[in-house]
Amino acid sequence: MYCDYLVQILTARVYDVAQETPLELAPNLSARLNNRLLLKREDMQPVFSFKLRGAYNKMVNLPPEKLAQGVIAASAGNHAQGVALGAQQLNTQAIIVMPVTTPQVKVNAVKARGAMVLLHGDTYDDAYAYARQLEVEKGLTFIHPFDDPYVIAGQGTIGMEILRQQQQPIHAIFVAIGGGGLISGVAAYVKRLHPEIKIIGVEPVDSDAMAQSLKAGERVRLPQVGLFADGVAVRQVGEETFRLCQQYVDEIILVSTDDICAAIKDVFEDTRSIMEPAGALAIAGAKAYVEREQIQGETLVAIACGANMNFDRLRFVAERAEVGERREAIFAVTIPEERGSLRKFCECIGKRNLTEFNYRIADDRDAHIFVGLQVENRADAAQMAANFVHCGFATIDLTDDELAKLHLRHLVGGRSPLAEHELLYRFEFPERPGALMKFVSSMSPDWNISLFHYRNNGSDYGRILVGMQVPPDEMGAWQAFLDTLGYRFWDESQNPAYHLFLG
Numbered sequence: 001m002y003c004d005y006l007v008q009i010l011t012a013r014v015y016d017v018a019q020e021t022p023l024e025l026a027p028n029l030s031a032r033l034n035n036r037l038l039l040k041r042e043d044m045q046p047v048f049s050f051k052l053r054g055a056y057n058k059m060v061n062l063p064p065e066k067l068a069q070g071v072i073a074a075s076a077g078n079h080a081q082g083v084a085l086g087a088q089q090l091n092t093q094a095i096i097v098m099p100v101t102t103p104q105v106k107v108n109a110v111k112a113r114g115a116m117v118l119l120h121g122d123t124y125d126d127a128y129a130y131a132r133q134l135e136v137e138k139g140l141t142f143i144h145p146f147d148d149p150y151v152i153a154g155q156g157t158i159g160m161e162i163l164r165q166q167q168q169p170i171h172a173i174f175v176a177i178g179g180g181g182l183i184s185g186v187a188a189y190v191k192r193l194h195p196e197i198k199i200i201g202v203e204p205v206d207s208d209a210m211a212q213s214l215k216a217g218e219r220v221r222l223p224q225v226g227l228f229a230d231g232v233a234v235r236q237v238g239e240e241t242f243r244l245c246q247q248y249v250d251e252i253i254l255v256s257t258d259d260i261c262a263a264i265k266d267v268f269e270d271t272r273s274i275m276e277p278a279g280a281l282a283i284a285g286a287k288a289y290v291e292r293e294q295i296q297g298e299t300l301v302a303i304a305c306g307a308n309m310n311f312d313r314l315r316f317v318a319e320r321a322e323v324g325e326r327r328e329a330i331f332a333v334t335i336p337e338e339r340g341s342l343r344k345f346c347e348c349i350g351k352r353n354l355t356e357f358n359y360r361i362a363d364d365r366d367a368h369i370f371v372g373l374q375v376e377n378r379a380d381a382a383q384m385a386a387n388f389v390h391c392g393f394a395t396i397d398l399t400d401d402e403l404a405k406l407h408l409r410h411l412v413g414g415r416s417p418l419a420e421h422e423l424l425y426r427f428e429f430p431e432r433p434g435a436l437m438k439f440v441s442s443m444s445p446d447w448n449i450s451l452f453h454y455r456n457n458g459s460d461y462g463r464i465l466v467g468m469q470v471p472p473d474e475m476g477a478w479q480a481f482l483d484t485l486g487y488r489f490w491d492e493s494q495n496p497a498y499h500l501f502l503g
Contacts, residue, residue: 005188005244008153009160013060014053017089018045018157023165023301026270029283034296035171037286040162043273043307047109049231050158050305051145052082054181057154058143059086067092072140074098074131076124076230077106078306079145084113095140097131099123103310125235146181147238156185162301163193171298172198172289176281176305177210177252178232180241186303187248201245201252202285204229204260204277210237210245211252228257231278231306255284261320263287267304274314279306320405322374328355329381330372330404334394337367342449346440348391349373352384354436354454358412360502361419361450361467370404370412372455412453413502419450422467423478424498428488429462436462442485446474451502465492467502 021041030037042050059071070093073083080096087094094115098107101122110117120130135142144151162173173190175183187199203211206226213220221236237245255263260277263284267275275283282302290300322328335341349371356372375381381399388395398404429435436454451467470478482489492498 003149003153005149005153005156005185006192008149009156009185009189012053012057012150012153012157014057014154014157016060017056017085018053020161021045021158023162024271026267026283028270029266029287033287033290033300035290036297036299037283038166038299038301039267039271039283040158040301040303041271041273042158042303042305043275043279047078047081047085048307049078049081049279050155050182050303051078052085053157054146054148054151054154054185055079055082055143056086056089058148058150059083059090059092061150062141066141070094070138070140071143072097072131072135072138073143073145074124074128075145076102076127076233077308078231079143080106080110080115080117081113081308083143084110084115088114095131095134095138097127097134099127105310106308109308124233144238146179146184146234147240148181149240152181152185152188152240152244154185155182156189158182158303159186159189162186163190166299166301168299170194170197170301171295172200172250172286172300174200174202174253174282174286174289174300174302176232176278176285176303177201177203177237177245178207178234178278180210180237180245182303182305183249184241184244188244191248198250199248200285200289201249202281203232203252203254204281205254205256207233208252208254209234210242211254213237213242214245214249214252226257229260229277229281231276231308232281253285253288255281255288258320259284259288261317262322262325264317265321265325271304273304273307274309275304276306276309277313277317279304279308281305322355326377326381327374328372328399329375329378329384330356330370330398330401330409331385331388332396332398332404333369333371333388335367335369337361337363337365339446339448341367342440344391345369345393346437348387348393349437353456355456356409357436357452357454357464358409359449359452360413361416361448362414364418370398370409409455413451415502416450419467419469419503421469421471422450422493422503423470424451424465424467424492424495424502425482426490426492427464427466427485429464436464439464439485439487442481447478 026037072095074097096115097118100119225233263280286302353374358370385395448469454464
């Protein structure tokens with residue numbers, strides 16, 4: 001069936017529930033990218049996502065008798081809230097089937113809109129199949145999250161607003177892709193009026209159903225999808241959205257989890273809003289595009305499409321953002337296990353800020369150190385690796401090593417038969433540039449460091465755990481060192497956890 005999307009978008013009924021969101025300059029990001037980056041703030045909708053546009057437009061166009069019978073949807077979050085709000089506005093009943101793995105905050109948000117929530121299955125596909133079954137059994141109308149002309153047209157009103165709000169030339173519009181409803185609607189409108197504007201989709205590398213489908217010339221079903229950007233974790237795109245993307249989308253850029261985390265931080269620094277991973281996809285794509293194309297002075301638009309962030313993910317985002325921004329580099333550095341080596345290693349680092357330092361004595365010849373450093377960019381990281389080698393230290397760059405970033409950084413340690421006369425102390429010091437190096441430099445060269453653990457977590461105080469091999473006849477000198485250090489400290493040498501796992 002032919003659908004004139006220009007007409008459908010111009011006549012879409014979305015503003016009963018949706019707001020016309022601002023198109024705002026991201027000043028810090030624009031300065032860094034040497035381009036004018038505008039953020040379309042769909043995170044400012046009542047449900048913190050664009051999804052209510054399409055859901056409501058579908059529901060308000062249902063025949064009255066269909067609407068009265070109620071609606072049903074399958075969703076892990078944002079679409080569910082859009083359907084629930086639309087049903088509340090239209091005085092009808094909504095049933096939302098959600099995977100049992102859905103965070104409670106999203107379940108509660110849907111219930112708060114008056115919808116009935118049914119938890120079923122471990123994945124969206126399980127929830128979707130059950131919702132389609134209930135659709136038939138209960139005589140309900142299924143509100144598809146993306147593959148429906150009314151839903152696509154509702155999302156397309158975002159493109160209409162962008163062109164009205166930014167009447168000067170736009171080089172490209174970046175749009176996150178899950179099932180394809182958002183980019184299909186935006187592209188169908190923008191390309192009809194301004195075909196010269198590039199429409200660039202953005203997908204995670206582990207949820208690239210649209211990219212694979214466009215490459216294959218047919219819809220591809222992924223065997224599995226990554227769940228970090230859960231808002232776009234779709235195994236197969238829609239039939240209609242695939243057709244529209246074939247017709248209108250210029251290209252698709254793939255980004256990593258680290259890139260997404262960096263984009264979340266970038267948006268926060270410009271807006272003080274925290275995007276969910278899918279909501280920051282377009283920004284990550286815009287950054288990747290600028291880096292690849294080396295363009296300057298252009299106007300770019302990125303749709304910040306959602307801010308339903310799970311609070312417990314913030315720790316992971318903060319951990320990975322620095323790597324994603326190319327501002328932290330991680331290395332495995334091998335230095336001789338002898339007195340003076342650590343001081344030489346610190347001199348090689350110079351005045352750079354340490355972000356992490358993990359070490360456990362394990363060999364009487366070599367010391368293997370897991371170290372993180374603040375850098376300006378990837379070239380700077382490569383220069384630092386070269387510096388270590390020049391200083392005589394074998395070095396492996398672990399910045400892009402998932403095993404190291406996810407697990408090994410937490411596992412550096414264990415018991416060591418070489419840790420004779422070991423004392424274990426925790427120290428706390430004001431977190432400022434150079435403080436950690438000052439601590440290391442103040443250590444007596446006569447004492448061997450057998451364990452060291454530090455990670456900069458953005459706190460006002462840095463916290464380190466140190467194992468020192470201090471012979472019994474030197475305890476007086478050790479106490480004098482503690483007294484003159486000027487940092488708070490705790491003796492953990494008798495801690496039962498230490499004796500279980502390290503001592």
